Amino acid sequence: MSEYILALDQGTTSSRAVIFDKKGTIISVAQKEFTQIFPKPGWVEHDPNEIWATQAGIAAEAVSKKGLKGEQMAAIGITNQRETVVIWDKSTGEPVYNAIVWQDKRTADYCDQLKNKGHSKMIREKTGLVIDAYFSGTKVKWILDNVEGIRERAEAGDLALGTIDTWLIWKMTEGKLHITDVTNACRSLLFNINTMDWDDELLELLTVPKSMLPKVKQSSEVYGYTSPNFFASKIPIAGIAGDQQAALFGQMCTKQGMVKNTYGTGCFMLMNIGEKPIVSKNNLLTTVAWKINGKTHYALEGSIFIAGAVVQWLRDSLKIIKTSSEVEKLAGSVESSDGVYFVPAFAGLGAPHWNQRAQGTIFGLTRGSTDAHIARAALESIAYQTMDILKAMEADSGISIKELRVDGGATVNNMLMQFQSDVLNTVTVRPKIVETTVMGAAYLAGLAVGYWESPEEIQDIWQTDVHFNPSTNREPIEEGIKGWYRAIDALEHWSKNK
Numbered sequence: 001m002s003e004y005i006l007a008l009d010q011g012t013t014s015s016r017a018v019i020f021d022k023k024g025t026i027i028s029v030a031q032k033e034f035t036q037i038f039p040k041p042g043w044v045e046h047d048p049n050e051i052w053a054t055q056a057g058i059a060a061e062a063v064s065k066k067g068l069k070g071e072q073m074a075a076i077g078i079t080n081q082r083e084t085v086v087i088w089d090k091s092t093g094e095p096v097y098n099a100i101v102w103q104d105k106r107t108a109d110y111c112d113q114l115k116n117k118g119h120s121k122m123i124r125e126k127t128g129l130v131i132d133a134y135f136s137g138t139k140v141k142w143i144l145d146n147v148e149g150i151r152e153r154a155e156a157g158d159l160a161l162g163t164i165d166t167w168l169i170w171k172m173t174e175g176k177l178h179i180t181d182v183t184n185a186c187r188s189l190l191f192n193i194n195t196m197d198w199d200d201e202l203l204e205l206l207t208v209p210k211s212m213l214p215k216v217k218q219s220s221e222v223y224g225y226t227s228p229n230f231f232a233s234k235i236p237i238a239g240i241a242g243d244q245q246a247a248l249f250g251q252m253c254t255k256q257g258m259v260k261n262t263y264g265t266g267c268f269m270l271m272n273i274g275e276k277p278i279v280s281k282n283n284l285l286t287t288v289a290w291k292i293n294g295k296t297h298y299a300l301e302g303s304i305f306i307a308g309a310v311v312q313w314l315r316d317s318l319k320i321i322k323t324s325s326e327v328e329k330l331a332g333s334v335e336s337s338d339g340v341y342f343v344p345a346f347a348g349l350g351a352p353h354w355n356q357r358a359q360g361t362i363f364g365l366t367r368g369s370t371d372a373h374i375a376r377a378a379l380e381s382i383a384y385q386t387m388d389i390l391k392a393m394e395a396d397s398g399i400s401i402k403e404l405r406v407d408g409g410a411t412v413n414n415m416l417m418q419f420q421s422d423v424l425n426t427v428t429v430r431p432k433i434v435e436t437t438v439m440g441a442a443y444l445a446g447l448a449v450g451y452w453e454s455p456e457e458i459q460d461i462w463q464t465d466v467h468f469n470p471s472t473n474r475e476p477i478e479e480g481i482k483g484w485y486r487a488i489d490a491l492e493h494w495s496k497n498k
């Protein structure tokens, strides 16, 4: 009866459910966008109940639209937007505040205070992270400090805390499981990636009561079973991974030195660095890639906050395209960006700059500049930001990256992929299934229940679609790269003196 794996992908802008068969073929997909809440400039929230409602509804829809039944699912794997946090009442399951989303910058000043007090080194060594509003820890502190009565309730042990995986599993099991996995825990600023446990010194620094924390599990194991409040009862929940680590696994980057980049709202490049964490000297993050069968793998990560989202901005704010896919035609209507550079630092700059104060900027406009040049510069900015990360990754690891595996919504754009390969001077490889995030979650869950025997069995079903080879005409590309560096330098200067 158990013929399929159901993967749930709770992303920043939508909840998705995808059903896979043993050959890794997609059998069914359902997806629903949900509300983005922007209460103030720099603040981003989600309604946790809407997240749950869309995710549960979409899971049921993916199953029923193909005439399937819940019982046919051998296991459920969960992957999720990372760092976004929810706090809820343990007895009622009601959130005490909206989820504060990874993009939210409300704790930037507090992060600066932590840096000024000299905590950066200790935090980097323990967590692999830099101090930035991006991560969950300071968001939790903000809720505890700013929502009336919450700290008292937290200290009394009445409240639970979790990233989105934790929240979904709590709901799917009607409060039976309060868990997360290592890949989500390590993005909190509260988790020590060397001891692989919550860290008392960090909890004290960020004033987070231990009683709120979920238990930390491996990325692939049977954690428990769904309750009847979900669309089907007793399905094993067997895989959890933050979406970027899930994509690394979904791309089968299982060997040291293998790299993937996911092009969604933001871009996240991860390199498998094996079983020992490397402390980055080039402003990358060290993160847990996964823990399977008691073995932890680590990754170096470069996080870009705005990538595909710049295309949404062209569509929704600038209104120069009607659909995201139109960007390729508009950008392709000119031969180059003609000296226009777009740095889409709408949410500050992530790795390797970590500049919370940077803002989106367009350089090099002339009377001849058109919407097409801006569209082209917007697409190019995704590739240039990726280049900045790749260079830092090569410097940290001492590995020259010969192949970049790509995935995510924006990789359908061939023009972007070709430009990416050109600026990196590296082959860019797009797999047949670009939904590697859900694929990774499915693999993790499938391995835990024996649906797939081993990663080697999965490796056989991973197939490439297109290889983009770099152009041999390097001169215009090198010129373009120089212009990008000038733009970044100018923006860094401007934002430092704000």
Ligand SMILES: Nc1ncnc2c1ncn2[C@@H]1O[C@H](COP(=O)(O)OP(=O)(O)O)[C@@H](O)[C@H]1O
Pocket: 011, 012, 013, 014, 263, 264, 265, 266, 307, 308, 309, 310, 311, 312, 324, 325, 326, 327, 328, 408, 409, 410, 411, 412, 413, 416
């Ligand atoms: N043809 C395209 N060219 C460039 N970007 C695109 C294209 N189609 C979609 N996108 C971008 O891809 C992103 C959606 O990808 P997805 O992987 O679903 O993201 P997420 O998981 O972050 O919501 C959006 O930001 C969208 O603007």
Ligand SMILES: O=P(O)(O)OC[C@H](O)CO
Pocket: 010, 011, 012, 013, 080, 081, 082, 083, 102, 242, 243, 244, 264, 265, 266
């Ligand atoms: O939901 P995505 O795909 O934009 O991913 C968000 C990341 O996990 C944030 O760290």
